[in-house]
Amino acid sequence: MKRFFIILFLVFATSHAAVTRAQTKFYIYQKTGEYNIAPWLRYNKADGLFTGLSGQFFFNENFWLNARAGYAFSLKKPRYKAGLEKILPAGEDDYFLTLDYFRMTHSNDFAVIPDWQNSLASSVARLDYYDHYDLHGGRLTFGKHWRGIIKTALTFGYNRYATLETATQKSLFDWGGACIDGKRRFAPNPPVKKGDDAYAEFVVDYDPRPSPHAFLNAWLIRAEYDISRWAKQSRTDFSYQRLDLSVQRQQRLFIRQRLAAQLAFRSHEGKSNFYSASDGANLPQEQFLYDIGGQGALRGYRYKEFTNGNRMLLGKLDYAFNGGFFPKTPFAKCWGVGWLFRKFDLTLFADAGQIWTADDNAMMLNPEGFRFHDMKYSAGAGLAMIPWIRFDVAFPLNKTEYSELKHPVFYFTFNLNI
Numbered sequence: 001m002k003r004f005f006i007i008l009f010l011v012f013a014t015s016h017a018a019v020t021r022a023q024t025k026f027y028i029y030q031k032t033g034e035y036n037i038a039p040w041l042r043y044n045k046a047d048g049l050f051t052g053l054s055g056q057f058f059f060n061e062n063f064w065l066n067a068r069a070g071y072a073f074s075l076k077k078p079r080y081k082a083g084l085e086k087i088l089p090a091g092e093d094d095y096f097l098t099l100d101y102f103r104m105t106h107s108n109d110f111a112v113i114p115d116w117q118n119s120l121a122s123s124v125a126r127l128d129y130y131d132h133y134d135l136h137g138g139r140l141t142f143g144k145h146w147r148g149i150i151k152t153a154l155t156f157g158y159n160r161y162a163t164l165e166t167a168t169q170k171s172l173f174d175w176g177g178a179c180i181d182g183k184r185r186f187a188p189n190p191p192v193k194k195g196d197d198a199y200a201e202f203v204v205d206y207d208p209r210p211s212p213h214a215f216l217n218a219w220l221i222r223a224e225y226d227i228s229r230w231a232k233q234s235r236t237d238f239s240y241q242r243l244d245l246s247v248q249r250q251q252r253l254f255i256r257q258r259l260a261a262q263l264a265f266r267s268h269e270g271k272s273n274f275y276s277a278s279d280g281a282n283l284p285q286e287q288f289l290y291d292i293g294g295q296g297a298l299r300g301y302r303y304k305e306f307t308n309g310n311r312m313l314l315g316k317l318d319y320a321f322n323g324g325f326f327p328k329t330p331f332a333k334c335w336g337v338g339w340l341f342r343k344f345d346l347t348l349f350a351d352a353g354q355i356w357t358a359d360d361n362a363m364m365l366n367p368e369g370f371r372f373h374d375m376k377y378s379a380g381a382g383l384a385m386i387p388w389i390r391f392d393v394a395f396p397l398n399k400t401e402y403s404e405l406k407h408p409v410f411y412f413t414f415n416l417n418i
Contacts, residue, residue, distance in 0.1 A: 034058045040070050042115055043123040045186035046105050046132035048074020048168040062087040072105065074167035079104055098141045105164060106135035108287065112296035117414050126169075126186055127176030129295065129303065133192045133287055134162040149208050155201040161287055163191045190286045193274040195237030199228040215258060220248040228270075240270025240288065243364045256322045266290055266312040267364040272357070284308040290355050295411055298351045300378025300396035301403045309355030311369065318349045320384060347382040347390065376400070380408070388414055 037055040044050075052070015059065070069080035083100035107130035113121075121127040137160055143153030166186050174184035206221040226242040248262040268288050276283050290312040294303030297314055323345055326332060331341040353376060356369040380394030392411040396403040 040068050041119070043119040044105070044130060044132065045122060045128040045166045045168060046075060046130075046164045046189060047072035047079070048170070050079065050105075052079070062089065072167070075105070075164070076167075092147050094145045096141075096143050096145070099138070100141075101138040103134075103136045105132050107132050112294075113413065120414075121176070122171065122186075124172045125175040126171035126173070126184060128186055131286065132164050132189050134164050136160040136162075137197075143203075149206065151203070151205040151207070153201075153203045153205075155203075157197075157199055157201065159197040159199070160195070161192050161197065162194050164189050191276065191283060192287045193237070193283075193285045196235065197228060197238045198236040199226055200230055201226045215250055215252070217252055218250050220246075220250065222246045238270070238288075240268060241364055242269070242288070243267045254324060256324045258320045258322055260316075260318045260320075262314075262316045264312070264314045268310040269360070269362065269364045271360050272308075272310045292353050292355055294409070295413070298353050298376055298378050299349065299380060299392065299394035299411065300351070300409055301376065301400065302409070305400065305402055306355050306376070309357050310360075311358055312353070312355045313370070314351070314353035316349070316351050318347065320347045321345050322384075344383045344385055347384050347392070348380075349382070349392070349394075350377070350379040351394075352377045382411075390414075 035055060035057040037053055040050075040052040040054040042050045050070055050072045052068060054068035055066075057065045057067075063084075063086050065082070065084055067080075067082045069078065069082075071078050081100065081102035081104060083098055085096060085098045088095035088097070109130040112118075112129050118129050121129065137158045139155050139157035141153050141155040143151060145151055166188050169185050177184045178187040179185075202225045204221075204223045206219065208218050209216050209220075222244070223246075224242075224244040226240075228236055228238050228240050244264075244266050246262065246264040248260065251259045251261075253259055268290070270288070272285055272289055273282050274285055275281070284307075286308075289308045289310055291304040291307045291309075292298050292312060292314060293301040293305035293307075297316075298306070325346040326341040326344055329341065332338050334341070354370065354374055356371075356374070358366060358368040362368045377397040378394050379397060380392055382390050382392035384390045390411075390413045392413065393408045394411070395408050396405060399405050
């Protein structure tokens with residue numbers, strides 16, 4: 001069994017390296033009859049080992065099929081997604097139309113760390129950073145690219161939610177997870193409210209970069225608004241409005257050094273609890289509420305230490321020297337260890353944030369429940385092996401029930417954010 005997980009670790013790591021090399025080209029084939037096929041692999045507590053294929057088939061340069069499908073061996077179910085995308089050229093701007101149908105193991109935590117890195121943590125150390133649920137549905141999107149800088153999109157979608165139990169407890173080591181009945185286990189997936197959700201979504205995205213992996217002196221702005229209240233009551237089990245705002249500034253300093261600052265606000269207006277069918281308990285609607293803490297948000301605290309708020313405010317600041325600190329110090333010339341200071345460099349970061357609960361009927365921008373003295377802060381530093389390996393240590397700056405001021409949190413990540 002351990003040999004199997006070691007092989008799985010190597011497969012995920014080498015797959016990421018291959019994907020990273022491919023992404024430096026920043027293009028896709030757009031010739032009639034051309035197609036791309038790639039493996040789709042992952043490992044988590046809901047699926048266990050998942051294997052499949054993803055690909056694209058181009059009918060012509062403006063019309064193609066996106067598809068991915070595979071089988072979750074512990075869940076014992078197939079997972080799939082298929083979609084058609086059509087580009088409608090219009091001078092310097094492009095309109096686009098997409099139609100998708102899917103049955104996926106989904107999570108609201110994909111922004112915390114990449115899926116492939118979560119698979120490594122799950123298979124090696126029994127650490128799954130995602131809470132999963134079953135998502136089945138489809139969506140139709142019409143949008144426009146304005147000179148390749150601004151994207152606007154209107155989506156009409158239909159989702160069906162269901163809870164997913166933890167399907168496996170296997171990993172190479174049992175370092176992480178939760179201690180349940182004296183054994184280290186994956187933390188259980190929280191229950192979500194089952195039901196059908198008919199919604200409309202409008203997105204405005206400003207991004208002047210030539211690719212998502214480029215770092216420019218630029219503002220990155222995204223606004224997303226979701227509403228389900230337009231649908232007839234007979235077609236939906238939910239009634240809500242949601243707002244997601246994010247502003248990020250990327251700035252090069254002193255030729256090589258980089259600064260990234262981000263401010264995000266999220267708000268959910270609508271019922272935020274449901275009654276469990278099993279025991280009548282009043283439970284939070286996990287597919288709609290917000291959590292912060294740990295990697296990706298308030299890095300000095302335990303993962304998801306602050307949970308189930310219908311409002312979230314988060315600020316992050318990262319500064320990377322990118323070859324401008326350790327390699328330029330006398331340590332880089334030390335015999336025997338100088339190579340270490342030439343390969344690694346320093347990063348500094350700080351976070352501030354809070355989640356809170358406003359009344360279910362409070363308007364999305366209503367600050368009800370927000371208190372400045374409840375803000376949580378953390379700061380830390382890291383060693384980055386350019387370009388994509390990073391070791392971080394973060395300290396909480398507020399004492400909480402689980403976090404002590406002198407107790408650091410350590411991270412080992414494969415993605416250098418800046």
